[in-house]
Amino acid sequence: MSAIDQPILTIAGIRKSEGNFTGERGNVEFSNTVVTVLQPFTEEEIAKGANGMKSTEYKIKGAQFYHDYQAQKLPAEAQLLFKLDVSRKVPVAQLVALDFSCGKKPLETKA
Numbered sequence: 843m844s845a846i847d848q849p850i851l852t853i854a855g856i857r858k859s860e861g862n863f864t865g866e867r868g869n870v871e872f873s874n875t876v877v878t879v880l881q882p883f884t885e886e887e888i889a890k891g892a893n894g895m896k897s898t899e900y901k902i903k904g905a906q907f908y909h910d911y912q913a914q915k916l917p918a919e920a921q922l923l924f925k926l927d928v929s930r931k932v933p934v935a936q937l938v939a940l941d942f943s944c945g946k947k948p949l950e951t952k953a
Contacts, residue, residue, distance in 0.1 A: 847935075848921055848922060848923055848924060849883045849921070849922055850880075850919055850920065850921045850922075850944050851870055851879045851880065851881050851919070851920070851922060852879060852880040852895075852917050852918070852919055853879055853880075853914075853916055853917060853918055853919070853920045853940065853942075854878045854880050854897060854915070854916060855876060855877075855878040855916060856875065856876070856877050856878070856880060856906065856908060856911050856912070856914070857876050858871075858874075858875060858876070858879075858905040858908040859874045859875075859876045859901070859905065860872060860873040860874070860905040861870070865951070866927075867868045872903065873903070873904055873905040873906075874901040874902065874903060874905060875901070875902040875904065875906075875907040875908045876899050876900075876901055876910070877899065877901070877902065877922075877937065877940065878897055878898070878899050879897065879899075879900065879922070880895040880897055880899055880917070881895060881896060881897075881898055882896075882898070883895070883896055886905055893941075894946055900922065900936060900937040900938050901937065902939065902940075903936070906938075906942045911940060914942055917944075918942060919944060920940040920941055920944060921940070921941040921944040922940060923937070923939040923940065924936060924937055924938065924943060925938050933940060939944070
């Protein structure tokens, strides 16, 4: 996926992830909103026998953004909005928001 792609995918779950750990440089604090999406397998994975969908987790920096989406009925279709982070040697696509107004309704699930 290039950094300019803004795909519409199925959001299966959203959760907060925050805390700290001790790394090589001392105490490291983290705060993220973790988004679990369902997406199609690549052509290569299908050629190797993959069937169905795969789940992938993306992080939005800041656990406070969880509150923006906590009332959203899931699973649902949303557009994933990425920006290009060029502060590193190799630019990285970083998830910054979800847009549930992409025109599709929450998916029906069997109870």
